[in-house]
């Protein structure tokens with residue numbers, strides 16, 4: 001590893017570089033009191049895929065809310081307080097038995113942070129970003145999601161300010177479940193669209 005002018009090795013992990021930047025800014029008194037801590041809380045606690053799971057569960061159980069979510073995703077998520085950076089313009093994509101929606105950001109890794117949380121590592125990989133566009137059925141299969149051959153897969157590429165979330169089909173066997181129970185089976189992968197909510201065998 002060679003050292004740069006700042007003394008930081010070129011191959012330093014991102015966390016080390018972030019910390020070095022933080023210390024440099026802090027020494028110049030450029031970071032307001034509590035600023036970094038407040039963002040740490042936002043990223044580690046507030047931005048949680050459980051938020052999206054609650055939105056989905058509400059849409060599954062409340063037709064008026066479902067209509068709002070599909071018409072104005074931003075407003076529907078704001079009813080829960082799920083707002084903030086990367087959530088300024090939310091569009092919910094409705095799965096049906098005939099259509100499966102999947103999200104990608106082919107340019108980088110944009111996701112709907114307030115509703116989905118931060119993107120998983122694989123979502124940021126070149127491989128996912130390139131391949132899910134070309135061969136979505138195969139990529140989903142490799143991720144454990146095999147769809148019926150006649151299900152159409154629609155891949156949505158995140159553009160500009162639009163941040164998507166997938167509204168999956170409510171699984172059979174959940175007819176008498178509460179909203180809280182329903183939210184339990186909606187994962188981050190379900191909200192991205194590479195997985196579908198699974199009903200555990202024991203409760204079915």
Ligand SMILES: [Co+2]
Nearest residue numbers: 105108109110
């Ligand atoms: Co992006």
